[in-house]
Amino acid sequence: MGQARPSMQELIGRRKRAGFVGRSDERAAFRRNFDFAPDDERHRFLFHVHGNAGVGKTFLIRELEQLSRDRGALTAFVDESVGSVTEALAAISRQFAAQGHKFKELERLLTTHRDRRHEAEAATAALLEPEPREPSGGSMAVARAGLAGLALVPGVGPFAGALDAAQLAHGADRLRAGLSARFRSQEDVQLVLAPDRVLTPVLLGELADAASEAPWIVLFFDTYERTGLFLDGWLHQAMTTERYGAFPANAVVVTAGQLPLAHARWGGLTEFVTEVPLGPFTETEARRLLADKGVHDEPVVAEVLRLTGGLPVLVSTLAETRLADPADVGDPSGTAVERFLKWEQDPVRRAAALACALPRTLDADVFRAVVECPEEERDGLYAWLKRMPFVSERGDRMQYHDLVRAPMLRLQRRQSPRGWARHHTRIAETFASWREQAEADLEPGEFWNEEDWRELRLVESYHLLCARPRAALPGVLADLVTACDHGEDVLRRWVQLLAEAGEDADAEVIRTWADGLVEALAESGAETVLRLLLERARGPEEWRARAWAARGDALARGGEQERAVKAYDRALDLDPELVSAYRGKVQARSALGDYRGALDDLRRVLELEPDNPYNVFLRGEHQRILGRYDEAIQDLDRGIRLDPNQEFAWASRGAARLSRGELDEALTDLNRALELKPDYAWALARRARLWRARGDRAGQLADLDRALALQPDWAWGRCERGDALRVAGRDEEALVDYDRALALDPEYASAYASRGASRSKLGRHEEALADLDRAVELNPSYVWALERRATVHRRLGADDRAAADERLAARLSLPTTEP
Structure with a gap:
């Protein structure tokens, strides 16, 4: 054959x-x-x-x-x-x-990464870390860790965009806990938090397999x-x-x-x-290239060498034009394209070469959109253009070399400003139509999560900026605000878009914005970009409220919750019905431990979106954290009627019922949550508490083992299992979990208290006393730790200290009138 x-x-x-x-x-x-x-x-x-x-x-x-x-x-x-x-x-x-x-495992993980990233960006259910163990004396301090990691709204909050663990080092344990409650495996959590760390070892493994063949x-x-x-x-x-x-x-x-x-x-x-x-071609190399293209006349060769400086792309471009006279050469850095087109006798080719310089990249579809010629000539023209020395392939697209494209753009912009604007407008309209076609298969809230849609929007915006810089700028800045909530990769592309459009259109107003934004992005990312946008805003911009809300999100991601609250308030001053700002404020106030304030904001959220089940779930969870179990169950009942397929709502209601002592009902709810999501670590940990209440130590340890297999770096889960092991008399094993919990969270008062209790049981009283001292230092009203410390003091013969701890614990245990 x-x-x-x-x-x-x-x-x-x-x-x-x-x-x-x-x-x-x-x-x-x-x-x-x-x-x-x-x-x-x-x-x-x-x-x-x-x-x-x-x-x-x-x-x-x-x-x-x-x-x-x-x-x-x-x-x-x-x-x-x-x-x-x-x-x-x-x-x-x-x-x-x-x-x-085929890199099958890498492709699988890349697909999972894209899916999980979109879920994190557009999460419609809360991601919670549980409140800490009971010996904390009912303190709300640990619950603060729970809601600090919530993805409160699509595209808003700490999970907006591609998450970077370095940016989120503040409260990273809380963040992992929240993601683990939503995703099915720890691998999925890391694919959102730190995709490079998960994907690169897989790439190297795939490369090793290929390298063996x-x-x-x-x-x-x-x-x-x-x-x-x-x-x-x-x-x-x-x-x-x-x-x-x-x-x-x-x-x-x-x-x-x-x-x-x-x-x-x-x-x-x-x-x-x-x-x-690499430097320019040597004279010998440049002469050889010209000779290969049929340019032999010495005066012509000398003029090409003089004007190009030996830059290969310019030598190649002029060599293609079949020069015969030094006067035909021209200046390649300014009018090379005009000279090149002069020697291309076919007017259709000349027009196509100029038209195709307008888009930043080309494929066959874009070529058809920008080149006006008979249909039967398109394929031939496209093949001719691909052969040009200044056109290079970039994957499945083509791109003009900058040294040739720039003078092409300059030539068209100067020769016919109206024609320049008309052509760019027509290209923008083409991309707008393609974008609208893509939108037909998406929900409005999904647009920004789709890379194909974003690319179409970017190209459309570029051509609008080139056509009418001042008119298009406000809309592009509004998009830039949205890009700030979708990760630095997306934001970087929008900033680059402004930089390129400013240069290509020679538009000072765009260039000024671009220079500042490039510097701001390099300085510290989205928060600085948003600060610059707001500082330069003149007042009437419709995007200012969203920019303040987005800045609040960026501050919250960096752990600056108090500043975030102020930013959300600025947003709400401008737009009192901006739901995303209220949701962000809920998150920030929760992270600060202000659950009552967060609950007030949630009431306003429900006024604006009364039928959104997520809002109802969230208010129910806040009611539960505040110990208002009846109100919590009412909200969660209603939320489940609106959407019975959200595992978080079932788990939260199960936790509320468990707190009310309704063990059978709680078990039904927690089982349902785990039917919907079998690898739901938070629900497993809550069900473990239910088994403890029933005296089922084996069931308790089994669920905690499963939860920690899913989420090994979970300080609360480690401490909870340590308690189960301690109660079962397995104190040496319990110490392993306590040590791990404190390595993850060095200020975890409950873990210090529990480790002190186990060390005391093992006869290590001095070490136990050090742990209990640290627990009380971190939480002076920690009744359980005070009682344990009193016991250790008595064993060490310090009866006066023991009595002092017992009196303080008794006083703290008295009921209060606070709701």
């Missing part, structure tokens, strides 16, 4: 490679590296190509990619089309699958001046530390950007790294 015919893309690639000129030393050094085994001291694991725009970095590393494949390597190519480590891993996985090596693995990271902002630290750790596991030894990494590698990070690894600085 004969060989299959090559595709158009393969033929285009072969022709481009056949015409590759220059960089022979660089290519030879890279090719020679494959001759050295990974354990050979001459072998290099990282090549970094760097140089100014236009020197041909992308062309070179694409050539290196082909050289790698010629040696049997599996390759992946990542560029600025990705905006995070997670997106880079997805791009690598797709490309390896196309070469016959191929002689080499080569990963290429282009446009590193942009992608290195989030990839460089991750790549350094993956390659040089054991944090994520073993990086295959037969893997080579190639990065390419405008700057050298950061010396502070990579300086100590010079024996493993090859720096590949």
Whole structure:
């Protein structure tokens, strides 16, 4: 059977490679590296190509990619089309699958990550950590940890966007507890909190499997001046530390950007790294390229060399124009495109080349939308454009080189400002129609959670800004406010959109905003961006209330709850019916322990959204925390009638009934919660308390074991199981759990008190006294700890101290008139 015919893309690639000129030393050094085994001291694991725009970095590393494949390597190519480590891993996985090596486990986890991230962003049920154990003397301090981690509204609160554990270090244990109550496994929690930590070891495992079947693995990271902002630290750790596991030894990494590698990070690894600085073509290389394109006349060659400075992209562009006279060359940095079009005799091609410079990236659909030509000519025009030396492929899209696109845009903007605005408006309308088609399959609250929708909105906004900068700016700033609630990756793209539109449209009003926003984002993320937006607001902007609410969310994520409350109040001054601000304020006041204040805000939320079952559930849970069990059960009854499929509501009602001593009813509710979500750690821990109330120690320990298997880093769960073990006389085992609880939360008064009780039972009275002292120091009204300490004092012969503790405990135990 004969060989299959090559595709158009393969033929285009072969022709481009056949015409590759220059960089022979660089290519030879890279090719020679494959001759050295990974354990050979001459072998290099990282090549970094760097140089100014236009020197041909992308062309070179694409050539290196082909050289790698010629040696049997599996390759992946990542560029600025990705905006995070997670997106880079997805791009690598797709490309390896196309070469016959599917990363099944990585793809599964990437899918789960996207699903769980969307759930966290748009959660419609509360994520709660339980209140602490009973020996706390009924203190509300621990319940404060519960609601601090709630995702109170879609897109709002501490789970908005892609969560970063570093940002949420304040109360990280609470956050994990809340997510664990919602998701089915601890892995899912970490996929939301720290996806890089979960996904990177899986990637390395998948690469190791592929590396066992191929002689080499080569990963290429282009446009590193942009992608290195989030990839460089991750790549350094993956390659040089054991944090994520073993990086295959037969893997080579190639990065390419405008700057050298950061010396502070990579300086100590010079024996493993090859720096590949690129300058302009030498005169010999430039002459060869011109000769290959049929440009031989010496005066013409000399003029091209003078004007291009040897920049490969400009030499290639002018070489394609079949120059015959020095006067035909022109200045490539200013009017190169005009000169190029002058020598392209086909007016349809000239028009297509200019029109296709307007979008930032191109595919066949965008090409059809921007190029006005007969239908039968479109495919040929598209193939012609792809062959141009200033057009490069970026995944499934094409992109003009900046040094060529910029003068193309400048030429059109200056020659016909009205035509410029008209063309951009038409492109924006096309993308708006595609966006509206995407919306037909989504609920309004889901738009921002869908990456495809966001990309369409971004491109539409870019072209609106180019067409009418001042008119479009308010709408884009309003979108920027929303982007602040969807993670830094999304926010970064909106800021970049303003920066690019400001330059391409030469619009000072946009450029001024973009410069400030870029600086604010680099300083400290969403909160600083929102502060800048609000400082520059003139007054009538419709987005100001939402911006104050979003700023409250950002402050709450950073643990600044008091400032968050003030930000929500500013939002409500501007818009008294902004439900998201009320919900955020509920969260912040709960985190501060102001549950009565939070309950007041919840009443207003229910006035504005009376039929939202989530609001009813949330008020019921607050009533339960305050010990108002009758009111709590009334709210939870109503919420369950509105939505009987929310496991949180069943678990909360079960906990309320348990507190009222209604054990059978509580068991029914908790069982129902676990039917809806079998891996619901909070419900398991609550049911464990029910088994304790019934004297079923085996059932209690079984449920706590299950809960901790799901959520091993749960301080409250560890302490609860330690208590169960202590009561069962297994104090040595109990100490293991108490130690772990205190490692997770060094200010956990209940764990100190319980550990003191176990140490005392084991005869370790001095250690027990130290623990009980610490418990009372953290919570001076802790009756149970005072009683335990009195017992230890008596065993140590300090009867006066024991009596003092007993008197204080008795006084604190007296009933009060406080509701």
